[in-house]
Amino acid sequence: MTIKKLFDRVDSVRLENITKKYGEQFAIKNLNLEIQGGELLILIGRSGSGKTTALRTINRLIEPDSGTVSINGADVREFDSVRLRRNIGYVIQNIGLLPHLRISENVGLLLKLEGWNEEEIRKRVRDLLTLVSLPPERFMDRYPHELSGGQQQRVGLARAMAMDPPLFLMDEPFGALDPLLRTQLQDEFFKIKKELGRTIVFITHDINEAFRLGDRIAIMNNAELIQVGTPEELIFSPVSDLVSEIVDSKRKYRHIDTLKVGDMMQPLAREDTLDPGMSAESALDLMVRKGLEFAFVMGKSEVSGRVCLNDVLKARTRGIELKEVTRALPLFSSDTTLIEALAKLKSEGESMGLVLEDNEPAGVLFSDRVLQNLI
Amino acid sequence: MFLVALFFSILIGVFIGIFTYRNPKFAAPVLNGLNVVESVPDVALLVLLLPIFGIGTEPTIVASILYSLLPIARNTYTGLSNVPRVYIEIAEALGLTQREVLFQVRFPLSLPLIAGGIRIAVVFTMGVVTLGGLIAAGGLGAALQNGIQLYDMGTILVTGAWVGFLAVLLDGIAGIIESTLKARYGTWS
Amino acid sequence: MVITVEILEATLEHLFLAYTALLIGALVSIPLILLSLYNAKLASLIMRFSNLVQAVPSFAVVAVVVPLIGIGFTPAVIAIMLRVLLPLIKNTYIGLFNVDPSLIESAKGIGLTEFQVIRYVRLPNAYPAIFAGIKFAAILANSIAVLTALIGGGGLGSMIFEGLTNFNTTKILAGTLPVIAIALFLDFSFSKIEHWLTPVYLQK
Numbered sequence: 205m206t207i208k209k210l211f212d213r214v215d216s217v218r219l220e221n222i223t224k225k226y227g228e229q230f231a232i233k234n235l236n237l238e239i240q241g242g243e244l245l246i247l248i249g250r251s252g253s254g255k256t257t258a259l260r261t262i263n264r265l266i267e268p269d270s271g272t273v274s275i276n277g278a279d280v281r282e283f284d285s286v287r288l289r290r291n292i293g294y295v296i297q298n299i300g301l302l303p304h305l306r307i308s309e310n311v312g313l314l315l316k317l318e319g320w321n322e323e324e325i326r327k328r329v330r331d332l333l334t335l336v337s338l339p340p341e342r343f344m345d346r347y348p349h350e351l352s353g354g355q356q357q358r359v360g361l362a363r364a365m366a367m368d369p370p371l372f373l374m375d376e377p378f379g380a381l382d383p384l385l386r387t388q389l390q391d392e393f394f395k396i397k398k399e400l401g402r403t404i405v406f407i408t409h410d411i412n413e414a415f416r417l418g419d420r421i422a423i424m425n426n427a428e429l430i431q432v433g434t435p436e437e438l439i440f441s442p443v444s445d446l447v448s449e450i451v452d453s454k455r456k457y458r459h460i461d462t463l464k465v466g467d468m469m470q471p472l473a474r475e476d477t478l479d480p481g482m483s484a485e486s487a488l489d490l491m492v493r494k495g496l497e498f499a500f501v502m503g504k505s506e507v508s509g510r511v512c513l514n515d516v517l518k519a520r521t522r523g524i525e526l527k528e529v530t531r532a533l534p535l536f537s538s539d540t541t542l543i544e545a546l547a548k549l550k551s552e553g554e555s556m557g558l559v560l561e562d563n564e565p566a567g568v569l570f571s572d573r574v575l576q577n578l579i
Numbered sequence: 580m581f582l583v584a585l586f587f588s589i590l591i592g593v594f595i596g597i598f599t600y601r602n603p604k605f606a607a608p609v610l611n612g613l614n615v616v617e618s619v620p621d622v623a624l625l626v627l628l629l630p631i632f633g634i635g636t637e638p639t640i641v642a643s644i645l646y647s648l649l650p651i652a653r654n655t656y657t658g659l660s661n662v663p664r665v666y667i668e669i670a671e672a673l674g675l676t677q678r679e680v681l682f683q684v685r686f687p688l689s690l691p692l693i694a695g696g697i698r699i700a701v702v703f704t705m706g707v708v709t710l711g712g713l714i715a716a717g718g719l720g721a722a723l724q725n726g727i728q729l730y731d732m733g734t735i736l737v738t739g740a741w742v743g744f745l746a747v748l749l750d751g752i753a754g755i756i757e758s759t760l761k762a763r764y765g766t767w768s
Numbered sequence: 769m770v771i772t773v774e775i776l777e778a779t780l781e782h783l784f785l786a787y788t789a790l791l792i793g794a795l796v797s798i799p800l801i802l803l804s805l806y807n808a809k810l811a812s813l814i815m816r817f818s819n820l821v822q823a824v825p826s827f828a829v830v831a832v833v834v835p836l837i838g839i840g841f842t843p844a845v846i847a848i849m850l851r852v853l854l855p856l857i858k859n860t861y862i863g864l865f866n867v868d869p870s871l872i873e874s875a876k877g878i879g880l881t882e883f884q885v886i887r888y889v890r891l892p893n894a895y896p897a898i899f900a901g902i903k904f905a906a907i908l909a910n911s912i913a914v915l916t917a918l919i920g921g922g923g924l925g926s927m928i929f930e931g932l933t934n935f936n937t938t939k940i941l942a943g944t945l946p947v948i949a950i951a952l953f954l955d956f957s958f959s960k961i962e963h964w965l966t967p968v969y970l971q972k
Binding site for chain 2: 263265285286287288289290291292294296298299300302303304305313314317347363364367373
């Protein structure tokens, strides 16, 4: 079953001179913003800054008083709003899984309305649940209220992907989750994003989330767009005090352009590394004993990569060798500039890299710890 | 007689509920009108229907339906109108048409409340149908009336107890259906 | 002219029957409510029983009174009273207990006794619900007072049933219309009072 799509890919989403007023109050004031195809654009600002209103003009949940929104050059008002929305994934903080439908029915709702047959729907739902790390056989037949908040949000993500939309709108999707869970979902989301290569507009009020996920960040305040740019641009050339306050550039990043990887790396504890020839069983034993969530796998001099506790468990149950579940790591020399290293980590969706000195592993660079250490 | 009356009550009641939801300006007059019908004593209503429908089952069924419409229609209307905003919003954002929102989201989420209305209707219908015995609709009501007229204590007690038992049983079954729906549909309080 | 006097008499009889029963019902319900306030077990018993009995058709209740007490005015009053008792108790109870617990807490906190909590916190909060119960009971009493004519309660119901047996349409209408008028009057006037009684912050 093929779905007739309004657009297969998004080259640009353009908001031009958008104004929306509620009574005398401006929700958005003359907003101009272009989202490029394939990027993840963050909208950040305080509540009431107009970010949600801006987002909703794109799928026509809100019609602006003046100005136009266009996708690939076509005014969204030319599209039937129902068809338009079926081509745009939508995820919100409150998730809104329908309580009377099973997980499989929630995810497959639109497919059913589009006339897919039962078997096709089930297959697609399975794939989607697997993609968001929910074992289908354990979740398909349950009801939303039986799931935890994190699981529900994964389902919400899967539901948004059901029609394979080329564009996603996400309104603080991880906002209601506790910090640990949020980080985990951000990681997974980042991987999915890389796999799918979709255009995403993402609202958050958390600047760290914005830096982790965003290709570009648009800062809004009092119904107006203040600045839009890459994280580096915002940090190094904020247009106003407000922007530097939000990105906290004065405090955190004063010296960042002079720093090298070697200044910020953590020393590597040799006794916490695993040997590539080790059995999964003894690796697991070592990690559990030392309370390690992940470990580096390296021989005498060559580095194979890193494994998570999860990977080792997988290797044990499947009876495969450690090196088959080992993932390669970005490698840096200690005199690489910090900015360059951080950019590379981000583009690969990794949270850590290994630092070499004279081709010998010497330390680890954690992207999130860099921020903390700079304060 | 009971089942026919209940069937039409649900059909018409739910229809009125959906209609008033779709045309909110009719909601207040229609529901208030039904409310007035509700306050009219059942015997009086039954008797007034006699010139139109003659004696027997027809006026009884019509009276039952008239009484049962309010709880079903009101609960349907309330249920449809009060579905939490977030579900409507996400359904619209996903690209459901207004019709799909009504039947895939609002209606199923209102089911527990509608079931509650039907439960009240079950009790009303039972009451009016029993009363129907007075105007030759037969059934257990006729047995009760005969008992009173002949001053036959045995008949009155047995029939009265049986009617009471049946009513409590039916109400209980409706109650179980209602609470099952509530449990399944989770979020409704 | 004769018929007008007859209607007037029957109406008075009807009203007297219905509202004597309602008054007695209200008087009986007060001690039961007070008891259930202090005894959760009794309260839940009363609630469960009232829900069950509410399902039993009025006709069955009226009929069963005959073998137990006989016929006449008193059994009719008792039948009506039995019927209105439960909605009265149930509504009052719900009204008294659906009070924000933090309100009760803070009332106790500033040193109100149990009785004072009921008097100054629970009761004012319960007025709308109690009133809804009284409205429902009043309309119900009007309705059942017609039915009790079958067991010798007299009043407008007697006219209706006499009319029914003789196929006398005038008589049927003479009985029915006042009953409906009373019902509509009750519904209308009680709604007005209800509106007036409901605290401003609860009105939409």
